[in-house]
Amino acid sequence: MTVAGRLAEIADLGRDAERGGYSRHLFDASDAPLRAWFGTSAAALGLQVDEDLDANLWAWWMPQPGAVRQNAIATGSHLDSVPGGGAFDGPLGVAGAFEAVAQLQGGGFAPARPIVVCAFAEEEGSRFGLPCLGTRLLTGAADAASALARVDAAGVTLAQAWRESGRDPAQVGPDPERLGRFAAFVELHVEQGRDLEDRGVPVSTASAIIPHGRWRLEITGEGNHAGTTTMDRRADPVVAFGGAVQAVREVAVSRMPASRGTIGKAQIIPGGTNVIASRVVAWMDLRASTDDDVREQHARTIERIRAAVQAEGCTLEVHEESFSARVDFDDALTARITAALEPEFGPVPAIPTGAGHDAGILSAVLPTAMIFVRNPTGVSHAPGEDARDEDCEAGARALAATLRMLAGP
Ligand code: GLV
Ligand code: MN
Ligand code: MN
Ligand code: MN
Secondary structure, X not given: OOHHHHHHHOOOOOEOOOOOOEOOOOOOOOHHHHHHHHXXXXXXXXXXXXXXXXXXXEEEEOOOOOOXXXXXXXXXXXXXOOOOEXXXXXXHHHHHHHHHHHHXXXXXXXXXXXXXXXXXXXXXXXXXXXXXXHHHHHHOOOOHHHHHOOEOOOOOEHHHHHHHOOOOHHHOOOOXXXXXXXXXXXXXXXXXXXHHHHHOOOEEEEEEEOOEEEEEEEEEOOOEEOOOOOHHHOOOHHHHHHHHHHHHHHHHHHOOOOOXXXXXXXXXXXXXXXXXXOEEEEEEEEEOOOHHHHHHHHHHHHHHHHHHHHHOOOEEEEEEEEEEOOEEOOHHHHHHHHHHHHHHHOOOOEEEEOOOOHHHHHOOOOOEEEEEEOOOOOOOOOOOOOOOHHHHHHHHHXXXXXXXXXXXX
16 A cells, blocks of 8 residues: 555545545544544554553554564654644554555565554643643643543543543553563654755654643633723733734744744633623744743743733733653664664654644653654644655654664564
8 A cells, every 4th residue: 555545544534524625532422433443444454453541542463463562662753633634644644554564564574572552642732731741741741630630622531531431530540561662763744844855855854842831821701792892991811812812923933943933822711792792712832932932922822821911901811731852862763763864764853843742741751752744734733734745654654664773573
């Protein structure tokens, strides 16, 4: 098969007719068929599938029947998406991993240790707000009880959703025993910028993930009638929110080029044309080069937002939903991968990324590296995300060469 052929098998799952692209979230209607596809793809390669207690999927290629599940090399990514996301962010790393295994099997490669393809749960955090949910639970980077208390947009807790999916929330939590079975993790991923396109190279490794925080802002004002309330008697949280949007942009711009500040999601409550809102809830995403830089960017931004909120006679609450510290990937592992790829691909750059990944969470407990595939549009988290078929194949070949090097005799 090909990577493109594998992706075509799931092309109809979780399509979002309204936003375009894909909306695939934890335990939604696309979740079970995506998991079934994972199982079918694994079975076709003779891999043994199991799901851990944190809803992550694992497909084991054992060196021989009865071999112990130790010293394994894991590779994979996620199958969920942001709302209206692209076809590649996540699925490329899973389809590419199956394709790499297929290539190794086709070439008669006999692994000396298990190779495991994985798909992690809710990497984007689109339903419950916590990115890399599956790997955070698995590693203990997130506390299970507080994660299970999170609610989705409909007010359903993660614990409820977990139970309704037929899983046991009481079992959720860290699994050091499972993690102890792995010697390394490598994630193949579409690049989420234009760096490789500009350099004219199909694949790279990753040097680092810049740190990233998410905060929920709750701006409360005074709900009232749009026609009878004169302009001098308003505490309109939407006006304060306008100041907040401006503050996020201006502080990030003042800290260019490293800082990024985004508000990509907001709710106006109650949301009526002839109603002065009583509350705005908005989600703010801030990123910069170091953890301290993100904290400082946050402090300056909140100071500006608070001023805008007070000027409108409203009040502000700020809740941190997640913080992902800077990740510097394993230099020794990345150097070995680079050496394995250069005979076929020529110079392979190591590039930093502004996007979060399960590889970042796993790097705290395992030697971890990433391989990026060129994206001709440079767009991601939107339907315009792209990767050429031949570059997807190059990614699978690069991953196969990496697995051969890591799992070979
Ligand atoms: C996840 O992809 C993120 O970087 O937000
Ligand atoms: Mn993503
Ligand atoms: Mn991703
Ligand atoms: Mn991500």
